[in-house]
Amino acid sequence: MKAFVCAVVVGLLWLAALSTAKEASPKVQVYSRKPGEFGKPNTFICHVSGFHPPEIKIDLLSNGQEIPGAKQTDLAFEENWHYHLTRHVPFTPSSDAVFACRVTHLGNTKTYTWETDM
Template identity: 50%
Template sequence: MRLLAFLLTLAAVCLEVGSKFSQPKVQVYTYNPAKFGEQNTVICHVSEFHPPDIHIKLFKNGEEIDEAVLTDLSFKKNWHFHLTKHVETTLVRGDKFMCKVLHATYSGKDFDWEANM
């Protein structure tokens, strides 16, 4: 029941905001400074977007990472949303990570991360 009330409120706010679209800002980085052979968390942080309908995919060497974890959708007072997808991995020389973001403001934009060590 609470979920239904929340979803109805969210829908009403989205309708009130109307056609205001905000393109997401995307950052791809590691939780700790990157070191080969050590476990780390690769993070794709997407923020400042509206409407909230968005898809985030995280890839390693061209393959989608199925075990990547998506956080809960959050928002600020101005109704701009943010979301994070991350995965724990051991960094290996030559690995390339990519975050693909699909949003109403653009389709299929890719954001790369490669260790600068």
């Protein structure tokens, strides 16, 4: 019985936290693991944070086409019930390619372009 009461209290606290969470647009950071050098293998990273609700889609693009083989971290949340997520993929920068992160949240899609350090 004690375990049941604890479970109910935790459930009610969780619901209360969800009801206080408001919609929040994502903050997006696009970067590479190492400084960008043309022709040198690197990792392309898109970190998305501060968003709510948690439904979100992140695509990593090269010249407008999705880059295959991208991996994504597990969805995580902060104390205020805003979420964060990171997607990354190996890539080799070239002077004729445009790399970008496309984020879709609450039906809004925005594209963020990677700026090389060169």
